Amino acid sequence: MRHFIAVSAIALAAGSAGAQEIAQADSDWYKAGQERIQAELAKTQNTNKARNVILFVADGNGVASNYMNRLYAGQMEGGMGDDYVQPQEAFPYLALVKTYNINAQTPDSAPTAGAMNTGVKQRFNLINLGENAIHGDCAKVSGNELTLFSELMTEAGKSVGAVTTARLTHATPAAVYAKTANRNWEDSVPEGCTAQADIATQMIDAMEAGTLDVALGGGARYFVPKGMGTPNGGTGHRPDDVNLIDRAKGLGIQFVHDKAGLDAAADNAPILGFWSDSHASYEADRPETEPSLADMTAKAIEALSTNENGFYLEIEAGRVDHANHATNAKRAMIDGKAFADAVALADEMTDDADTLIIVTADHEHAVAMNGYCGRGTPIDGLCFDVAKQGIEHSDELVLADDGKPFTVVGYLNGASSVMVKQDDGRFTAPDGRPEITQEQAQDLDYNQQVLIPKDSESHSGVDVALYAKGPWAHLFDGTIEQNVIFHVMNYATNAN
Ligand SMILES: [Zn+2]
Structure with a gap:
C-alpha cells in the first residue's frame, strides 16, 4: 500500500511528463484539467485582517x-x-x-x-x-x-x-x-x-x-x-x-x-x-x-x-x-x-x-432545467436535440410524450400552471399542455410552463x-x- 501511494505521488508530480502514455493527453480538456491542478497547488491562504x-x-x-x-x-x-x-x-x-x-x-x-x-x-x-x-x-x-x-x-x-x-x-x-x-x-x-x-x-x-x-x-x-x-x-x-x-x-x-x-x-x-x-x-x-x-x-x-x-x-x-x-x-x-x-x-x-x-x-x-438539450440550446428558449456530429445542437426540437416541445427552464409551481381553473372550479388541462413556439418562449414576458397552480411560485x-x-x-x-x-x-x- 505504501509503495502504491508513493508511485501515485510521483505520477502526479510528474504531470505532463508522464502523460505520453495517456492517449488523450493532447486534448484541450485534458490540458485545462492539468492547469487547474497547478492553479489549486499555487493557492495561498490570505490571513490578513479584513478591513x-x-x-x-x-x-x-x-x-x-x-x-x-x-x-x-x-x-x-x-x-x-x-x-x-x-x-x-x-x-x-x-x-x-x-x-x-x-x-x-x-x-x-x-x-x-x-x-x-x-x-x-x-x-x-x-x-x-x-x-x-x-x-x-x-x-x-x-x-x-x-x-x-x-x-x-x-x-x-x-x-x-x-x-x-x-x-x-x-x-x-x-x-x-x-x-x-x-x-x-x-x-x-x-x-x-x-x-x-x-x-x-x-x-x-x-x-x-x-x-x-x-x-x-x-x-x-x-x-x-x-x-x-x-x-x-x-x-x-x-x-x-x-x-x-x-x-x-x-x-x-x-x-x-x-x-x-x-x-x-x-x-x-x-x-x-x-x-x-x-x-x-x-x-x-x-x-x-x-x-x-x-x-x-x-x-x-x-x-x-x-x-x-x-x-x-x-x-x-x-x-x-x-x-x-x-x-x-x-x-x-x-x-x-x-x-x-x-x-x-x-x-x-x-x-x-x-x-x-x-x-x-x-x-x-x-426551478429546474429540462433535458436532454444539445450544446448551445438557448437557455431562454425551447430544448433542441443533441447532434450526433459536431458540438452544437441539431435543428430538431426535443418533444415530450405529448408530441409538444418544452422550454429548457421550468418551474414546479406558479401562476403559469398548465392546470387552468375551469368554470366548475376544478383545475385541469382539457386540451393538454399548450404548444409553445421559440418566439413565444424567448419573449421577455414569457412565463414558463408549470405543473402545480399557485398564484406565486415558491x-x-x-x-x-x-x-x-x-x-x-x-x-x-x-x-x-x-x-x-x-x-x-x-x-x-x-x-x-
Ligand atoms: Zn421570495
Missing part, C-alpha cells in the same frame, strides 16, 4: 438559478454558455449553504438574511429576533433582539451600507439594520405595539445612530405619509404623519432619488437613495434615470471607502427572486447578469488583500452556493449552515 466585508446576496439565486444565469451571460457573448465563467465563479473558495430556518424546511428571505447578519438561525418571517420570538407577536420582541453584524462593525469604527433593487425595507436589506416580529411591518406595527418600531422607522433610526451610513434602493412610499407625494412620483403609504425622508434630511443625510442625484452626491457623508415607490425596476425594464445595481455598488463602495477603518456592505439583487416568483425566467436571468456585473465591479474597486467578498444567495426557487429548500475571496475566504469550505457566514465575516474582521 472591508462585502456580502453579495442574489435573492432566490440558488444553484439552478445560477446555472441559467451562467448560460444566459455566456450566450449573450456569443458562446454556448456552458463554459462561460461568471465573475464570482472565478473566486478561489466555495461552500454549499443549507438555508432552512428554525421552523421552516423551505426558507423565506427574512430569517435567511438574518442568519447571515447575526450568526444564528431564525424563525420563518421574522428578522433578527431570537428563537423564542413568535411571528407577528409584538409582546415577544423585548428580550429577544439579537446583536447585528452592522452594530459590531460600527463599534469597530467601520461604516455600513445596504444596497438593493428591492425595497430598502424588504427582508434582505432590513436584516442589516432591523429587528422585527414580522417582515411585513414595513411602515407600521399593530396598534398597541410599542416594543418595536416599523422597519422604515428603524432604518432612519439606524442612520441617525450611525449603524447604517449608505442606503440605496427602492421603497420610498413607506417613508412618506399616506396621501403625500413621494420624490418618485407616487404617493406615500405611511399611516402615521411622519415624513421619514424629511427626518433624514434634517439629520444631514444626503437624499437622492435618481441616477443623476446619486452621481452628484458627495462621497464622504451618509447617503439615502430611493429610485421608486416600491421595488426598483427589473434590469430589463430599468430607465436610464435609475441607477443599475452596479451603479449603486460603485457609489456605495466609494462613499464607504472614505472611512479609513473600512466598511461592511450588503448588496442584494432583489428582483431575481421576484422574476422567479413570477416564473419569468428571462427577467431573472437578466437580473442575474446585472448582479454578476456588480460583483465584477466591486472586485475591481477593492483589494483582495483587505477586502473579503462573499457572493451567495439566501435560498433557491422551485422558494425551495435546496442548498445555495457561496463564492468567496479575500481575507479568510478559505474558511468557507464544505457544506455549511447559513449562519456560519456571519462567523467567517466576524472572524475575518477581528483576526490578528
